[in-house]
Amino acid sequence: MTEKNLVTPFQSGALTLAATRDDEIDLAELFHALWRGRWWIISSGVLCTVLAVAIALWLPNVYHAEAKLSPSAEQQGGGLSALAGQFGGLASLAGINLGGGGTDKVGLAIEVAKSRKFVTTFIRQHRLEVPLMAVTKMDKQSGELVVDPEIYDTAQGKWVREVKPPKTVAPSDWELYKAFMELFSIEQDKKSGMVTVGVDYFSPDVAKQWVDWLVADLNATMKQRDQADTERNIAYLKTQLEKTAVADMQAVFYKLIEEQTKTLMLAEVNPEYVFKTLDPAVVPEEKAKPKRALMVVLGGILGGMLGIMLVLARHALRRQKEPVL
Structure with missing residues (x-):
């Protein structure tokens, strides 16, 4: 056996310590990494919160x-x-x-x-085809239903939506059934x-x-x-x-x-x-959905979690690139 292939006890112990170091989870080191990436976490949480607010305001009341x-x-x-x-x-x-x-x-x-x-x-x-398939929301001021002009032309009283076969321009019974059951x-x-x-x-x-x-x-x-x-x-x-x-x-x-x-x-x-x-049924005075406050809170939480995952992933990649002494 040549000298090149010889591994001294000291070298073997160093390798073992290095492997052990790679496998251990240092909570202090993780906390430090999260603290250094706190702006990433805050930015991700704010961005997702703003996005959740925009979606919540865009969704119509139901x-x-x-x-x-x-x-x-x-x-x-x-x-x-x-x-x-x-x-x-x-x-x-x-x-x-x-x-x-x-x-x-x-x-x-x-x-x-x-x-x-x-x-x-x-x-x-009851002629519910248009309310089911073409109405997108209710006008809050007038209380009238808003029809999407790209789906139904109210002036001419005909369907104008673009669909791919086998669907037809006018909704089929199957489409109407699925929409109603929702x-x-x-x-x-x-x-x-x-x-x-x-x-x-x-x-x-x-x-x-x-x-x-x-x-x-x-x-x-x-x-x-x-x-x-x-x-x-x-x-x-x-x-x-x-x-x-x-x-x-x-x-x-x-x-x-x-x-x-x-x-x-x-x-x-x-x-x-x-x-x-x-x-008997009565006219509801409060909306059932969307739950806008809940959407905003969940958006902020998910954004923060996403930021933490990004910071930890960057830390893990940086740690792998460090030379082993």
């Missing part, structure tokens, strides 16, 4: 309107549910299904409210059974109006569905009644027809078929 609903008596054991419990066996003998008392009509109504068919019908019926919410409290319908929008008056329309249209839709089912049941029962000559079966058919007719009449006179409004 208001939240909601209504509290309770399942109507028709869905809590009355109406079709009671009929099914009382005459379900007779109806099954006749070959029809009245639905069971265990049917979750409220849960079904919530899923209907979230369905593409109901939402797109609601949007088209503003709409419907939830049921599992303990109390109460249902909350809410809408977020730039205008408090519009948000309140949409909630009212949603509750009314949802009740009407569910009522029409059940009315159609009941009318089919009555028509079927009358057909079967004409075919049978057995007195006992005729009595069954007459009773079922009578109860179905009562149910149909009750549905026609009850506008709040599935949900009764406990707490």
Whole structure:
């Protein structure tokens, strides 16, 4: 072995100490590095805070309107549910299904409210295409909605937005559905059974109006569905009644027809078929978002953290370039 390859104990110990020095974290040294780079940290925090303020002021106010609903008596054991419990066996003998008392009509109504068919019908019926897709904010002075002229030409009443295929100039049902679902919410409290319908929008008056329309249209839709089912049941029962000559079966058919007719009449006179409004929607006086103060605070915190990371990264690079003694 030559002298060039010999490593003395002193040299070996020095190398070990150098490696140990590289692996150790000196808190005093880190604090000193942070202190030397304090202006970087302050500048980063101020810059991000200013940016957060600018974004917070640029974002338009959004208001939240909601209504509290309770399942109507028709869905809590009355109406079709009671009929099914009382005459379900007779109806099954006749070959029809009245639905069971265990049917979750409220849960079904919530899923209907979230369905593409109901939402797109609601949007088209109330002509909400422009408010959904072209409005960017509300004018604070006049209270009027501001339409983006690059999306919709209000003078000519036509869509002028530029989109790439397969999208069309006029928004499709799929686009309208996605846009609406970002503003709409419907939830049921599992303990109390109460249902909350809410809408977020730039205008408090519009948000309140949409909630009212949603509750009314949802009740009407569910009522029409059940009315159609009941009318089919009555028509079927009358057909079967004409075919049978057995007195006992005729009595069954007459009773079922009578109860179905009562149910149909009750549905026609009850506008709040599935949900009764406990707490109607009101025009909100305070915005729901953006949370501007929170945005500014978070911007300052994130800016400070970014500054600390930059200072520590510069310190680590400088430390690696220092020669090992």
